[in-house]
Amino acid sequence: MGVRIVGDVTRLNRALRKLAATRLDRAAASVGEALVSSTIQRFNEQKGPDGRPWEPLAAATVAPRKKDFKKSGGLRKQALERMEKRKILIQSGRLRNSITARRDGSKVAVGTNLVYAAIHQFGGLAGRGRGVRIPARPYLGISKADEAEIERILKEALGG
Known part of the structure; x- marks a missing residue:
């Protein structure tokens, strides 16, 4: 079965394009939220x-500080607990909390505006004289689960 329209369909085409763009704009916002969450x-x-798990922190990164030692020479309980709980890329939470989605119509970008974010994503040499190797610990990107969620969002937006 088909539909045949006779006459000037300019307004109809404009309305259909606007409807599709609105749906895709909403879908882009949903995709952005899903990617920030993941x-x-x-x-x-x-x-x-x-x-793949991120490369573990270097021993120097989690090494105890002078104030972490008891006078007897052992480590204080709080220092041991802190060292055991230390999460990779989460010292203050600033990087994790800076992840946002920016939408422009039906396009969406997820990332951060922090200057030091790239060295953690891609790895490289840092510090004075570039003497410290920081391994790549990618946090941005699209996983298989993200792909499935994006597909679900787009199908729903397009009525599929």
């Missing part, structure tokens, strides 16, 4: 979008 979840799980 990115934050990666910080909690300490894994990249591919599911």
